[in-house]
Amino acid sequence: MTADCIFALTSFKSHQELVHMLISHIDTLYGETEDLLKTSFYHTQTPPDTSTESQICQKLQEATVTLEAVLIGVSGLPNSPNSQENSALFSKLLDIFWKTSFYSKKELLLISPSNRRLVDRIRSLQCFILIRAACLDAESLFTTEGDTRGESEHFLSDTRLISRLLTSVSNLGSQRVDSIFLLFAAVCGSSFPVQEADQEQDDLIVSASRYAVTAISQLNVFQCLLDLLVNTEPLKPMSRVPDAPLWPKLDNREPTHLHPLGAFELFHLPDNLSVVGLCEHLATFDLLTFMAKQITLESLDTDLGRPTNQNLFIKILSKALSTLIQCSGSLGMLCRSADPSAMGSLNIGSRVLSTIESVAQRFPYDLNFLDLCTALLSSTEERNDATVELVAQLISSVPYFAQPLTDEIAAALSPVKNEEVEGGETRRQDMAVLLRQHWALPTDVLARKGFNQYAVSLSPGTRSILKPELGLIVWQHEYSVWPVVNAIVASAEYSISAENYGLSADKNPPRYGSLSSSQPTLAAALAAARLKTAFSRLATCLDFVDACLLAGIEPGRCLAITDTMWTLVTGIFTEFFSTETTGGRQERLQQWPLPPPPPQRAQKSAFNEVLISLTCGR
Incomplete structure (x- = not known):
């Protein structure tokens, strides 16, 4: 309300006009910064003197504040994916940011460390702005599985626009924050069907795949995103402890598990969370939920037995989801949906559905399913009964039970043929039927010790999905999480x-x-x-x-x-x-x-x- 009153006192006719003015100001600020860099570096190739450095710092701070305002403004605009206004806005943002080289010029590497942190901040804001401007949260993108009408009607299905996006990031890949740009371009380039020949589509997918490999495997994009959202040292992946007497090198492989992220680090809402921080969580949620709709989480890791990237993906998604749930009462000003009721303002239910389905197929072998449920139940002053009811239903009837595929279990199975049709393509799936009763819980050891008073019993005829590449069997059986x-x-x-x-x-x-x-x-x-x-x-x-x-x-x-x-x-x-x-x-x-x-x-x-x-x- 206060913001609307202040805006009414300005000469702008609409919020879109204000956002476009701020974008143009970014262009002006970078031009002034580039002039300072030319004066200082192009002839001497040495760090600038104190006076020039302070001027550069001032310009970087102005750019940071302006980009934060742009992020807030873009986040509050309607998210219509087929709007000409949204298409023009995204195109203008891409052109201006590309003109600034995404603040990645080598001269910026010679300034002081404190100012380099400002540069990293500017670059991350640019990427979050592009994500929000891309309207990846549009409800039409999360329709029935296999229905691609939402993607085909999106303004990013324009060949020239998506090609410009992929070309703009082609020179990135040497710095950590580059990973977010590359991942965003890869997701968009491989998801939206272009309106040209198949060869054009294939070329875009090849480029997108290359960017995805660089972002995930080389630059560790998910750790970068987690650090941006949580910004705390203990959340970094554990590495081998040097000289620790009880940690010898096993199988020449690095441990890939993470420090356990407790409720405070992962689900705690910081007291100083700003509107800008909330918009950053929104952008992250947009990118990850749209990405999860397009891929299988197993494809994020080359070593399927060590799903480091999958676990990081779920941790980040849980963190963003928890923040949005807790701030649901403050999201009215950023509402881009036609249905602001309950979770409809963010369309959370349909957007996390595919991810919940995916992680449920690995539960209880891993516990990412519980992380998502915990995020949905994050404490709020005004409890959302719809969210609580959703989680209550999920945990009372989990549809899959995953466990290691042992020789004993394999001997009790009878293979069956199964084919599924996805997008006009037939996909074979290894399945089997249980021949005799099997106790999934408790295990033999726990049964002897009498630790567990509950049990999960599988009757003959229970169908299962075999995943030999993971060494897992996934039973299609409903049960409660409490056992x-x-x-x-x-x-x-x-x-x-x-x-x-x-x-x-x-x-x-x-x-x-x-x-x-x-x-x-x-x-x-x-x-x-x-x-x-x-x-x-x-x-x-x-x-x-x-x-x-x-x-x-x-x-x-x-x-x-x-x-x-x-x-x-x-x-x-x-x-x-x-x-x-x-x-x-x-x-x-x-x-x-x-x-x-x-x-x-x-x-x-x-x-x-x-x-x-x-x-x-x-």
């Missing part, structure tokens, strides 16, 4: 109990200088890996149960699981500090009266090593 959550808690408890049993059985830990103490065993590394996985899955379940409890979904069950988790977590820290205290004392007694060894840490179990890495962000 899975109980099994995960029980699995963590069992892993910790097994580790503690191993500690108590080791009455004579190796003395200082022995071979066994200096060279970690493979068994210790595997034990640490199992514990790390158990802790990570436990943290995801804790976030999910907490969100369900706050939303009023199965409160009695949530409280019971929370009590079990709390008992387990307190036991973990009690055991950790107890071992830290007694372990060092035992080692010193065993070494007396030998000369004191060089300073080193006391012997720690795999359990302690994992807990340290998780709590200290190592």
Whole structure:
């Protein structure tokens, strides 16, 4: 309301006119910045003096503020994908940003680090503006699967426009922020059918595919997006810990799991989140949801056994989705849809449907499905009953159950032929039918220990999808998530109990200088890996149960699981500090009266090593 009153005092006839004026001002600012760069660099090839540097800094700050205003303005414009006005706006934005070389000229690399951060900020804003101007959130783009009318009627299906977009980013690829431009161009270039010959379409797809590989495999675009949205160090992927005694190199491969992202980092809404930050989340949500509609998530990773990019993709989507859900009351000014009711203002339901369907096919083998459910249940002052009801339905009847395909399971299957028709093409799918009853939950170990009071039983005749490239079998069976959550808690408890049993059985830990103490065993590394996985899955379940409890979904069950988790977590820290205290004392007694060894840490179990890495962000 206040913004509308202030706008009424200006001479602009419409918001579109204001946005076009700001875009033209960007062109002017870059021209002035380029003049300063020419004066400073073209003849001396040295960093500028203090006076020139301060002038460049001022121009960069002005450009940043102007681009932020453009992002807000573009985000509030109607999202009609076949509008001539929107097509002209996108074309003008692309021309102006291309004219500035997307602020990627090499002279900008010689300015001070603080000003280079401004350049990166400007470039990310440019890309977010292009994403919002592309109207990737249009409802017509998320119609029935296989219906491409929305794409064919979009203004980006114009051959000249999409070709200019792909050409404009052809020289990018050396800097981290380039990855967002390349991914955006790749998604658009491969999704919108052009109005020319098939050869033209094929050329565009080849270029788009090349950009996608560069963005995802070489520049790590998903980590870049996550850093932009969260902007915190502990969320970077874990790398191998150098010199860590319990982390030898296994199979010559880097660990690809992430630090477990708790509710605070992933789903917490910052107190200082601005309208610009909200628009950045909107742009990210636009890009990822439209991208998920066009591809299968498995295609994001070359090593299907290590879905690093898939996991990052879901983390970013969950972060953006959580922010939009929590800010749903503030999105009226950015509403671009004809239906502003409930989730209709952002068309969230249909836009995340394909992603939910995809991640459900890997649940409970991985827990990305729970991350999306937690994001949908993010706390808001005015709870959206439609969202809560949606999640309640999802978790009460999950349609798939994924688990490793073992020889025992394979022996109980009978293969069947199955063909699906997608877009006029016939696609074969490996399927099988279960011949005898199979207990998906609890596992044998948990059944013997009696940890899990629930079960998921598959009757003969249950159909399954075989994914041999992933080593998985996906059962087509509806069940509730609660047996899975109980099994995960029980699995963590069992892993910790097994580790503690191993500690108590080791009455004579190796003395200082022995071979066994200096060279970690493979068994210790595997034990640490199992514990790390158990802790990570436990943290995801804790976030999910907490969100369900706050939303009023199965409160009695949530409280019971929370009590079990709390008992387990307190036991973990009690055991950790107890071992830290007694372990060092035992080692010193065993070494007396030998000369004191060089300073080193006391012997720690795999359990302690994992807990340290998780709590200290190592």
